[in-house]
Amino acid sequence: MKGRPRDRRALYAILGDPVAHSLSPAIHNAAFHAAGRRARYVARRVSAEECGEIMRALAMDGGGGNVTVPHKERVVPFLDRHTRAVAATGACNTFWARDGEVWGDNTDVEGFMGMWRTATSSLPDRSPVLVLGAGGAARAVLHGLLRSSGISCVLLWNRTVVRAERLAAELDDDRVRPLSDWRASAPAVVVNTTSVGIRGRHAVIELEALHATPNLVIDLVYGRVPTPLCRQAEKLGVASVDGRGMLVLQAEASYARWFGQAPPRDVMGSALEAACRGRE
Ligand SMILES: NC(=O)c1ccc[n+]([C@@H]2O[C@H](COP(=O)([O-])OP(=O)(O)OC[C@H]3O[C@@H](n4cnc5c(N)ncnc54)[C@H](OP(=O)(O)O)[C@@H]3O)[C@@H](O)[C@H]2O)c1
Known part of the structure; x- marks a missing residue:
């Protein structure tokens, strides 16, 4: 046969x-x-x-x-x-x-930076940036951010704190500050690089609990739109983009x-x- x-x-x-x-x-x-x-x-x-x-x-x-x-x-x-x-x-x-x-x-580096340039072109302030996550995608995001203009401070938070501290030490750049609590920050832009939200259930942080409302939320997660984090942003009247462009x-x-x-x-x-x- x-x-x-x-x-x-x-x-x-x-x-x-x-x-x-x-x-x-x-x-x-x-x-x-x-x-x-x-x-x-x-x-x-x-x-x-x-x-x-x-x-x-x-x-x-x-x-x-x-x-x-x-x-x-x-x-x-x-x-x-x-x-x-x-x-x-x-x-x-x-x-x-x-x-x-x-x-x-x-290629996540150029993918993120292409999206970043478009999304932030009309923002009055794009720094500090709060980066959530310290995995593979965070590495690409940080590499891109630290090479782009106008970034004076990147706050780095991760569920496993030691992983964020290790990544910050590896980057060896004074602008990167690991945080143990995302609530203690007032970022101009929030970038979610964690995998939280993939299945559309909940977001990694509550935007309302930040010290100040950000100008922009970028969620690398994508799928059925909007993602949980983008939904939160919309409720607060904050501009947001999900990961489809990237x-x-x-x-x-x-x-x-x-x-x-x-x-x-x-x-x-x-x-x-x-x-x-x-x-x-
Ligand atoms: N749109 C795009 O083109 C694009 C490109 C790249 C990545 N992404 C997306 O980015 C996300 C991360 O990808 P990756 O490659 O960086 O994955 P990864 O290396 O596995 O990293 C996952 C990150 O998510 C965090 N995390 C996982 N579950 C969590 C939870 N329940 N609460 C809080 N934090 C949690 C991890 O924290 P711990 O260290 O504590 O585990 C880690 O920081 C994925 O959703 C991926 O689809 C999208």
């Missing part, structure tokens, strides 16, 4: 846990289709123990992909070569192979690393809108 013919398309995957909520397959498959690429993109839930080896196997087999929560830091030792963004952040979200070596980059920008940058050229214009943004509409 004949088996099913083998799917010859190159395989790309987002590796994480949880990963079922991810809209990356929708936007990358739309771009592959529009560009006529023989490739497909899937979401794979992988454990901490297996993520590095699975990443390498995908890349060496002619594909590649992305890494998401909570594995971005864990996969770095499995890379043969990495970009400056990975060296600076200690986190990798994009991988592929070239000349028999597995490469990694962190998702598209970091995905476009990942695509460019894999194929050496930009994806077809606007395809990913349209695919994301369609996927969000489909989930309502």
